[in-house]
């Protein structure tokens with residue numbers, strides 16, 4: 433379903449406004465993996481290791497310097513911050529249906545498909561369509577972001593820290609919703625999180641990323657029961673226990 437082959441993305445960072453000192457950040461430095469249809473590939477790793485850059489390369493928001501990404505079908509992305517990613521001046525109907533307006537679909541069809549998408553994320557209250565993002569809770573806003581991704585009926589969705597900004601009590605509801613959607617529509621996920629417990633709950637296969645590279649890829653079971661790489665062990669050891 434998804435095939436990522438030796439992709440690289442380097443950024444050049446200047447050390448200050450008036451200096452010519454430049455530093456190359458190897459955000460993604462030769463990453464390869466594949467995801468089977470209907471499965472979840474969980475991507476974990478510390479802050480700044482290149483997860484979001486990888487997500488952008490896979491969804492085509494960024495172009496890789498080297499390497500290739502092959503996808504079998506439509507892809508969409510859901511970001512971490514459900515406030516920042518939803519335009520506060522647009523109604524829910526406009527936000528969720530935006531891609532269809534751009535394609536010039538007629539109004540009735542758009543409204544029907546927006547309602548279908550909202551029903552899929554269990555936001556089917558009849559006056560949802562005319563409300564604005566600030567009238568919803570964080571969890572509801574993330575459902576709206578998911579509904580927006582679902583409007584294309586994508587076969588593959590990249591979820592970049594989809595629950596990280598949410599209260600723990602809200603997280604489970606979103607994670608279970610994502611699992612239900614996957615079951616019903618056999619959607620493939622790339623699920624990104626720095627929270628290893630969340631990754632374990634969601635994933636079939638897990639990749640551990642460090643400084644732009646994948647240091648270990650294994651089934652979720654093996655990653656947690658018999659981690660091979662030292663960094664994986666370090667991450668597992670630092671999971672807080674309650």
Ligand SMILES: Nc1ncnc2c1ncn2[C@@H]1O[C@H](COP(=O)(O)OP(=O)(O)OP(=O)(O)O)[C@@H](O)[C@H]1O
Nearest residue numbers: 443444457459478479480481482483484485486626
């Ligand atoms: N547009 C950009 N220009 C320059 N450097 C960038 C750019 N985007 C990312 N970087 C750098 O690339 C590295 C990887 O960033 P990225 O956002 O992919 O990390 P991440 O794993 O998603 O981190 P987090 O867990 O904090 O979200 C970082 O050092 C970051 O500063």
Ligand SMILES: [Mg+2]
Nearest residue numbers: 483484485592
């Ligand atoms: Mg990120």
